[in-house]
Amino acid sequence: MSETIGNLSRKEQVIRKAAELFKEKGYAAASMRDLAQLLGIEAASLYSHIKSKEEILRSLCFDMAAEFRKSLEEVEKQPGSASEKLRNGIIGHIQVMAKDLTASAVFMNEHRHLSEPYLRDFLLLRINYINRFKTIIEEGVHTGEFKNSIDKKLAVMTLFSSLNWMPMWYDPGSAIDPQALGFQLADMLVNGLKKQ
Amino acid sequence: MSETIGNLSRKEQVIRKAAELFKEKGYAAASMRDLAQLLGIEAASLYSHIKSKEEILRSLCFDMAAEFRKSLEEVEKQPGSASEKLRNGIIGHIQVMAKDLTASAVFMNEHRHLSEPYLRDFLLLRINYINRFKTIIEEGVHTGEFKNSIDKKLAVMTLFSSLNWMPMWYDPGSAIDPQALGFQLADMLVNGLKKQ
DNA sequence: TATTTGTCCTAACAGTTGTTTGCGAATGTA
């Protein structure tokens, strides 16, 4: 048994479908009966695979968080100027998202429905990640690469806003592929829209 | 009757508090009993002032939409280069948001819970607004002010992502005031982080 | 004074929520 259709265990199938549902309707508005119906089973049967609705959300949020963290660590290892690091950080972030747009959307929009103490843990991971980007920006301001006229909190928040909304509008079947998207996004944020 | 504490009718008080609640917990997770408790009354009493939960959401979303529209129309009237128009559009958008950060957050995050046909209407207003910004960007590319290397959809979506997340992190009591925020945001998006 | 309007109440409704229990059937392993 344990058919692992397409290399996915039944539990993984449940979590995947849940991610789609959470993305579409939002965590709170998505019921376990909705989810069961999408999988062609009864709601009670879900509990053969998962412990609770929130366990699904937790696994989606924390798995994504781990991916982001891994990506940033790679970037930090490599030497280079602040703009190069920032550029690589942006590209890495986009690539992680592009690997699972659905989970990314849930990660971004639904994490607030985590209960304590998970919510606290999640937010700590998040602020740590953001602060490491902020450090890169501060480094760039310090070396004179970046303007010092811009508020650093504003800069880093604007950066993450741009990145984190990508899963909401990006169509993976479109002309621009994830890598090119990362390149262009990095260019736009670092160099701006204007010709120089 | 009709005490209008602080110039707000009871209905307006209900809608305001609802906005706070919707922002904090999300529309779907916020119950009418939660809202009633915040106002110190029973859930049933809310219905003396409003027709339904969704009516509150509708009024929040469409009132904000009208403000954004009004602001953009002002900008379009005035002559100037594409970067000037874009800059003014950004500053206007930020100012509208800053006037009501709570309603702005709801407008942005909770509009999807509108039922048809309101959702459709809302999305039409939104795409129209976005397209008018896109036109400004295209104009800038055409006149050679902006790079033509950047995908226009990407550019406009990145712009809106940055703008729309502002209510999530901006602290109105902070050092940077809404106008300076608009200036800096416009500068960052048009000219980038890098020194020129 | 009489009447309307605004505001809130208790009680209740029908439906939905996440989840548990106990069971059965099929599949894989010994």
Add this chain to the structure above:
DNA sequence: TACATTCGCAAACAACTGTTAGGACAAATA
């Protein structure tokens, strides 16, 4: 063959959902 595991079901649970009905009291209006 015997056994364990996986996967699913029906039925039920207590709690919660948005909302309605019908009434009470006070302030504003006539």
